[in-house]
Amino acid sequence: MTAEKLLMRNFDRADSHTLEAYRATGGYTAWPKAQALDPAAIVEEIKQSNLRGLGGAGFPTGTKWSFIPKNHAGPVYLVINADEGEPGTFKDRYLLERDPHALIEGMLVAARAIRSARGFVYIRGEYVEPWRRFAAAVREAYDAGYLGRGFDVVVHRGAGAYICGEETGLIASLEGKKGWPKLKPPFPAIKGAFGAPTIVNNVETICHVPHIINRGAAWFAALGTKTQGGTRMYSVSGRVKRPGVYEASVAITLRQLIYDLAGGVTGNGRLKAVVPGGSSAAILRADEIDVTLDVDGLRNAGTMAGSAGVIVMDETVSIPEALMVVARFYAHESCGQCTPCRESTGWIYKMCHRIVEGRGTKDDLDKILDVARRGAGTTICAFYDGAVGPYISYIEKFRSEFEALIPT
Amino acid sequence: MSSHARVPSAAHAGLASPAQVTFSPAQLAEVRRLQGLYPDPRAALLPVLHMAQDTFGYVSLEVEEYVAGLFALSPAHVHEVVTFYTLYFQTPKGRHVVAVCHNLSCHLAGARAIIDHLEARLGVTVGETTDDGRVTLQSVECLCACEHAPMMQVDERYEFDLTPEKVDRILERLR
Ligand SMILES: Cc1cc2nc3c(=O)[nH]c(=O)nc-3n(C[C@H](O)[C@H](O)[C@H](O)COP(=O)(O)O)c2cc1C
Ligand code: SF4
Ligand code: FES
Numbered sequence: 001m002t003a004e005k006l007l008m009r010n011f012d013r014a015d016s017h018t019l020e021a022y023r024a025t026g027g028y029t030a031w032p033k034a035q036a037l038d039p040a041a042i043v044e045e046i047k048q049s050n051l052r053g054l055g056g057a058g059f060p061t062g063t064k065w066s067f068i069p070k071n072h073a074g075p076v077y078l079v080i081n082a083d084e085g086e087p088g089t090f091k092d093r094y095l096l097e098r099d100p101h102a103l104i105e106g107m108l109v110a111a112r113a114i115r116s117a118r119g120f121v122y123i124r125g126e127y128v129e130p131w132r133r134f135a136a137a138v139r140e141a142y143d144a145g146y147l148g149r150g151f152d153v154v155v156h157r158g159a160g161a162y163i164c165g166e167e168t169g170l171i172a173s174l175e176g177k178k179g180w181p182k183l184k185p186p187f188p189a190i191k192g193a194f195g196a197p198t199i200v201n202n203v204e205t206i207c208h209v210p211h212i213i214n215r216g217a218a219w220f221a222a223l224g225t226k227t228q229g230g231t232r233m234y235s236v237s238g239r240v241k242r243p244g245v246y247e248a249s250v251a252i253t254l255r256q257l258i259y260d261l262a263g264g265v266t267g268n269g270r271l272k273a274v275v276p277g278g279s280s281a282a283i284l285r286a287d288e289i290d291v292t293l294d295v296d297g298l299r300n301a302g303t304m305a306g307s308a309g310v311i312v313m314d315e316t317v318s319i320p321e322a323l324m325v326v327a328r329f330y331a332h333e334s335c336g337q338c339t340p341c342r343e344s345t346g347w348i349y350k351m352c353h354r355i356v357e358g359r360g361t362k363d364d365l366d367k368i369l370d371v372a373r374r375g376a377g378t379t380i381c382a383f384y385d386g387a388v389g390p391y392i393s394y395i396e397k398f399r400s401e402f403e404a405l406i407p408t
Numbered sequence: 409m410s411s412h413a414r415v416p417s418a419a420h421a422g423l424a425s426p427a428q429v430t431f432s433p434a435q436l437a438e439v440r441r442l443q444g445l446y447p448d449p450r451a452a453l454l455p456v457l458h459m460a461q462d463t464f465g466y467v468s469l470e471v472e473e474y475v476a477g478l479f480a481l482s483p484a485h486v487h488e489v490v491t492f493y494t495l496y497f498q499t500p501k502g503r504h505v506v507a508v509c510h511n512l513s514c515h516l517a518g519a520r521a522i523i524d525h526l527e528a529r530l531g532v533t534v535g536e537t538t539d540d541g542r543v544t545l546q547s548v549e550c551l552c553a554c555e556h557a558p559m560m561q562v563d564e565r566y567e568f569d570l571t572p573e574k575v576d577r578i579l580e581r582l583r
Binding site: 159179237243 | 511
């Protein structure tokens, strides 16, 4: 069920971040193979593999790469999203610290596929150690001649802002501005960083690429479901026996992840709720965990795979308090450009707060639901929809718990 | 985390006065190297602001103006950028910054008790700096190390699986 490990295969080695260890375990063997392939053939291979973006949106990676205009004369950029910030997610931190060369090799292949001569890796500012590790690996890769021969990598540090994980916000931030998202279209593949066609991919997505080149699209596709190939890294936290990062097929179920891999539920031992894909994913009740964790499986269950940050809550957890904590996050991180997002995140946090403090009123819950629903889908970026997911699902699925806190 | 850090009464050691706001020749060379890494040199603004904060202690209006000059940008643009990001301090910060995560997984693991403990030990509330300028205390959103909740960042380092006793040991190391 857990399949073999691809992304985490070297994590047990103390020196896994070094070039020597990466090479000793088969690293940098995909790159020469990719060099023998046409860019279009690489894109086709990635399409056939059913690799889907692992940063949050789950978009098919090969298809995204094919959006780069053919015969574009100017520069094309590859931007790696290492701004990991989705609450409950910590996989990219492990990849940067423990297998930085996998990302570099994946970037080399991706850059060839989209004909890019320069890549940027945008690492969240708080990740100082991962940044040092990755920057050291980049230096090794230059010294070894993997980089600097037609492809350069610039390592860029962010400065603290969740919204810079959104790809257009990330691009604005990379350009030296505040990280305000932009309306799409134009999509980055047409007009992205510095006005040039740009592919933005998540760290984990790109770390998969060398494996697909080495072992073939069909093998990778077969590891997953019909519509999504491969494995992914699940970040599991909250009330479980063994919190941590687990690599497994995208086809395992949430129940298998919680009970077989993460060792089951702590607290009072009885499951109450799970957030399956980072805090922006709608919450699931204990009776809703027999779902596969692929993009479509969770979409059909009314939630999302997102970044695969799984937060587990046992029966002793207060759902209204949890929503208050989540609502505080969205109120704090809204970039403020769109009125519905800026205003609603602030008001909804205040209302959650007063409900938890026993000062809520009878119509607060319906007011929150109404305000949340009205703004959804009207904003520049998906941040607000990501806030609406928890607002609505926590209240709808655990309404009596909220009502119990409201004085009659 | 717009931390309105109370300006400590005691004079801070190691903080530059406005007159000292200039980079060394080696730092200026580094600024030019960073600017050369991007198709548009202005993209080096965030890295240079990190350098400026490390050098001058915080990003004062004088620092913003100085950095703006290095980029031929308006001070207003630089100010807008500085205020957008949480890692740039606009007022003096303590010699150490303790940032406790208060997001969901850390909340489930007792972050509130850790914050209460830190407030009591340091004699400040979140957002403030101790009178001796030693520590600025913050509470922040998910630092993406939720498997080790509750956790916090102390300057550049992540500190995992906190208990009050572990917090005390960490505080003892901060001078
Ligand atoms: C509010 C918001 C935050 C996001 N944060 C991240 C993030 O931290 N890391 C990430 O890779 N993608 C994040 N994304 C998704 C990116 O916009 C983008 O879809 C992704 O980086 C594309 O890479 P992928 O196709 O490889 O997943 C975020 C999206 C939104 C709307
Ligand atoms: S939806 Fe929210 S975060 Fe996104 S651009 Fe609008 S205000 Fe900013
Ligand atoms: S919730 Fe604290 S590190 Fe993620």
